[in-house]
Amino acid sequence: MRKVGIMGGTFDPIHYAHLIAAQSAMEFAALDEVWFIPTSSPPLKPNAPLATEEQRLAMVNLAIQGEPRFRGLDIELNRGGTSYSIDTIMELRAMYPMHQFHYIIGSDRIHDLPRWHRAQELIQLVGFIGLNRPSEPLELDQLPTQWQSKLTIAPMPLIEISSTELRKRVKAGKALRYYVPDEVESYIRRHRLYE
Ligand SMILES: Nc1ncnc2c1ncn2[C@@H]1O[C@H](COP(=O)(O)OP(=O)(O)OP(=O)(O)O)[C@@H](O)[C@H]1O
Numbered sequence: 304m305r306k307v308g309i310m311g312g313t314f315d316p317i318h319y320a321h322l323i324a325a326q327s328a329m330e331f332a333a334l335d336e337v338w339f340i341p342t343s344s345p346p347l348k349p350n351a352p353l354a355t356e357e358q359r360l361a362m363v364n365l366a367i368q369g370e371p372r373f374r375g376l377d378i379e380l381n382r383g384g385t386s387y388s389i390d391t392i393m394e395l396r397a398m399y400p401m402h403q404f405h406y407i408i409g410s411d412r413i414h415d416l417p418r419w420h421r422a423q424e425l426i427q428l429v430g431f432i433g434l435n436r437p438s439e440p441l442e443l444d445q446l447p448t449q450w451q452s453k454l455t456i457a458p459m460p461l462i463e464i465s466s467t468e469l470r471k472r473v474k475a476g477k478a479l480r481y482y483v484p485d486e487v488e489s490y491i492r493r494h495r496l497y498e
């Protein structure tokens with residue numbers, strides 16, 4: 304049996320906090336691998352991503368190259384439409400019956416977990432590894448008890464980097480260096496993303 308963490312996200316663009324979150328979850332929960340899965344259409348976000356699906360996946364693959372335990376998956380892009388996690392988990396469980404999956408999420412997403420599509424079924428299929436995020440600090444007591452019992456909190460240095468802030472930085476002509484891997488910055492500049 305392999306323990307696999309699922310790092311789902313819009314990744315518009317992927318940044319260092321995503322990578323540190325994945326590494327923290329991997330260390331804490333003794334995961335064998337983390338699979339990064341870019342969404343097609345993110346369920347609870349008001350705006351559509353700015354970069355294309357191909358560009359977001361390309362940036363994920365550039366960011367994780369060199370870490371053999373990290374892998375980028377196009378399963379949600381191939382399925383298209385709204386990327387509900389229940390569909391992804393069911394598909395992955397059917398494809399990899401010997402794997403045990405854990406969903407990795409930041410505190411902003413932890414708070415809206417009960418509003419996820421078919422949340423009651425999802426909770427039966429997968430455990431969650433949560434990471435604190437300074438913009439929306441963890442408030443576990445706000446979460447129904449049945450969710451609290453399915454959630455493990457992994458320690459991670461608080462890092463207030465968001466893709467929204469990075470898109471604003473590009474628009475304002477500011478540097479991305481030290482916020483994203485160099486290869487991701489080069490890709491963003493080459494494709495003139497977020498300008
Ligand atoms: N700074 C961070 N610390 C911890 N977790 C994070 C951080 N940034 C993102 N995450 C988590 O990573 C996952 C994917 O996030 P996402 O791709 O939406 O990035 P984002 O920075 O929140 O994007 P945006 O600003 O566009 O909303 C989510 O579970 C999110 O909570």
Ligand SMILES: O=C(O)c1ccc[n+]([C@@H]2O[C@H](COP(=O)([O-])O)[C@@H](O)[C@H]2O)c1
Binds near residue numbers: 342347348
């Ligand atoms: O299944 C849902 O209803 C659902 C609702 C909100 C978020 N998610 C998943 O959570 C992950 C992070 O979402 P986001 O919007 O922060 O990029 C991504 O994989 C989404 O598909 C899933």
